[in-house]
Structures are given as structure tokens and as C-alpha cells.
Amino acid sequence: MRRTSHHLTEEELLWLVVAPQDCSTECTEHVKTCSACSEEVRRLKEALTGLGTAARTCTPKPRRIFSVPEEKRFLRWMNVFFQKPVRTAAAAALAAGFLVLGTFLLTGNRPPDLASLRQEMTSDTVLLASVDKLISDPMADEFEGEENGLEEDDDFLRFVAPFPEEDRIEFTNQGDRV
């Protein structure tokens, strides 16, 4: 609504009612001198103040006394426990626990057992000794010595590596091999 030459616009009037401190000095000064505008502002302010007063008057009294129930000791402790710093610390501890447990489960590591560790070391020593022996003497014991192994046999050697003159094959007339 446009301001007429004599009066405030509706917007200016309403601002004077709702938030007079936000109005321009021009408006404030106008209301002081214009009876029509000041009457309208007064009427609206009165209605709004009356609204609050009427609401207070028209609200029945509550039939009970409001109170907060007393918390049980356990719940009070729980409240302390669930406060932010304690909650954060507990969450961190839980996370660390899960991390350690997870690592053990994934890698197969278990907490060290002394007896099994000692047994494992003994078997390692035995294994290393046998490896060393194998390097120095690769022939198995059962094949070493005449009494245990094969004896030198001339016939066998001649069979494996015959003399050159024995290596000829001759054919008879009948085609038989001699």
C-alpha cells in the first residue's frame, strides 16, 4: 500500500506494531503527530497485548505438580558412563581390542606357549644337523661299503661296457647270429 501524503502505509503501520525499534525516525515522528495513525497503532498493539493476557487467563491450572523422577543410582552411573569423554575412551579401548583380536585371528598368531616353542626349537636343530650331514655326505649309508652295497662284478661290468672285439655281430649262412 502506498503512503498517502498524510498517513503511514499499512506496512509502516504494522512494523510500528511488530518491531517499532526497526522503524525509521520519520515513521516514529509521524505517529506522534497523526492521531489517526497513532490510534490504529494503539488499537493493534492493544489487541496483541490482550491476546497474551487472554491466553494467560484462559489457560486452566494444571491439576498436577510437575516434577522430574528421581534417577536410580544405577542409571546415574550409566549417565556418567555415557558422558562424552568416557564414551570416547571406551570406544577407543574397544576398537583397540578388536584390532588386536582381528590381527591374531587373521595371521594365525597365538600367544606364545613355552613348551611348544622349545619342542619346535629342538626339531629345528635336528633338521639343520641332518641337512649339514647331507651336504657333506650325500650317499645314503646303505649304499656305502662292500658289505652293504653292490660288489664289483666283472661279468656285470663287461655287460655294461664290453671290449671292442666282443662287440661284433656275425651272421652265419643260415642267418643265425653267432
Place this chain on the structure above:
Amino acid sequence: MTELPIWVREAQEGDRRAFEKIVRHIQDDLFRMVYARTISLQDAEDLTQEILIAAYRKIRKLKDPERFRPWLYRIAINRIRDYHRKSAVLRLVRSSFGSSSEVLEPSLSVGPDSRRIDRREFWSAVHRFCKKLSRMEREVFQLRFIDELTFPEIAETLGKNENTVKTYALRAVKKLRKESDLLDLLRGFKES
């Protein structure tokens, strides 16, 4: 009230008696705020109790004790919103079964003889008018002119800019100006 922030601080440290002082100090305003939005004595009592318990449980989360009132009103607004949602569902169920159990508060004339006002008539007029407002206009109008909060408190309660809140209030008053029912009812009902 200057002592309110001190009680809030003490209540935050676990002092239950300090919270009881807060309850005694704020219960009338809070109850009026809830009643204005429910128009049911029973529901307003239950909701006020729930809001106070919720505030007691959450009071440690309040960072600035000076802002207790807007903080409490925000809890209240959320609870009342939940209440209206549940009521809408219940109404739907009841209407589908053909029964209605809407409780109307008894009509009662209250106030000094010179300015008597019918309680039921007054709240009906307020509700009729509020239905013509948008949600934000209604919230701001009720908080400012029925619950009598300041604009900074309303801005804090609704999480809005103060100027935005003032604009909503202005729009609501503009509509009120055209609402002769409520204005007639309020005529002559001045602050004593």
C-alpha cells in the same frame, strides 16, 4: 530472570534441586504454551511432563545456559509436532471405525467481571485464525503474542534469522487486522 542461568548451570552439574527450581519457575509458561497448541488439559499436562523430563535428560547438551528458554521451547515444539502427528493418525483410525472421542474443554467464563471472556470461545477464535496462517506464520505468531517470547528468543527457538521471524510476525498481524472475530473478542481485554 537472572537466576535461571545459574540454576541451569547447577542442573548441568547434576544438581536435581536446581532443576526443580527451574521447573517451578518455568512450568506456568510452558504449560500455557502447550495448552494453546493442544486445547486439552490432560494432553497438555502429559506433554508438559514429557518435555520437562526430556529437558532434564538433555540439559548437559545445552552449551549456553543463557539460552535455556529457547532451547526448552524448541524441545516443546518438536514434542507438540509429534503429538499432532499421532493425533492425526488416531483421528483417522477413529473416523474409519465411526467413533469420535474428541474432548472439548468445558466452556467457562474467566477473568475479572469487567473483562469476562469465554475460554472455549477464545481458544476456538484463536484456532480459527491460526488455521489461516502458514506454518511459520503460525509458529511465530503464537510464540510472540501468546507465549510472549522476544524476537531473538523466537529466532533461536525456530533456528531462523531474526529479521525473517519479524517478517513472519508482520504477515500474521496483517492477517489478524482483517480478522474481525478475534479482534472483537479481544477488544477491551487489556493488560490489567
